[in-house]
Amino acid sequence: METSIRMAAAEDARALLAIYAPYVEQTAISFEYEVPTVAEFAGRIQKTLERYPYLVAERDGTPVGYAYASAFHGRAAYSWSVECSVYVEQGCRQGGVGRRLYQSLEGLLVRQNILNAYACIAYPNPASIAFHERMGYRTIGHFTQCGYKLGRWWDMVWMEKMLAGHPERPEPLLPIGTL
Structure with missing residues (x-):
């Protein structure tokens, strides 16, 4: 079954929220306690698309995953760094959807300069760690018992991937809408 990748729109909020909700309700993959409303989720998509890519993976026109980039930190000197997130429908995991999303996302990020x-991952999460390692990320930080969810404390790790070389004077960030 072919997977297609496209840019998300606020109208995708309901379908993408259906993918995200089990991660909030049943796992520590998301540190949110409450599933956002459809309107709130649509707002998040719109806000992300002001600057960064927000991608949807579809099979036969049905969303099966999504990935997006967000600011790594709000200060100007961090403009060339992003945090990446990917969520795949529970029944579609380990089928290449996450890989396709990240490859597409990273390709767009390089075009944006x-x-x-970076990826922030609740720990332990061997599947996510292994996925990111296969995608070329390496662990650069480990925070101990920094999140409390589902009746226990969770560690968090940061993983990093260099998408391009670091010139003496980097090109400015190009908002996703300008590509």
């Missing part, structure tokens, strides 16, 4: 990609 982004140099560093």
Whole structure:
């Protein structure tokens, strides 16, 4: 079954929220306690698309996953770094959807002049760690018992991937809408 990748729109909020909700309700993959409303989720998509890519993976016109980039930090000197997130429908995991989403996302980020990609992962999460390692990320930080969810404390790790070289004077970030 072919997977297609496209840019998300606020109208995708309901379908993408259906993918995200089990991660909030049943796992520590998301540190949110409450599933956002459809309107709130649509707002998140719109806000992300002001600057960064927000991608949807579809099979036969039905969303099965999504990935997006967000600011790594709000200060100007961090403009060339992003945090990446990917969520795949529970029944579609380990089928290449996440890989396709990240490859597409990283390709767009390079075109935007982004140099560093980061992933923040609840730990332990061997599947996510292994996925990111296969995608070329390496662990650069480990925070101990920094999140409390589902009746226990969770560690968090940061993983990093250099998307491009670091020139003496980097090109400015190009908002996703300008590509």
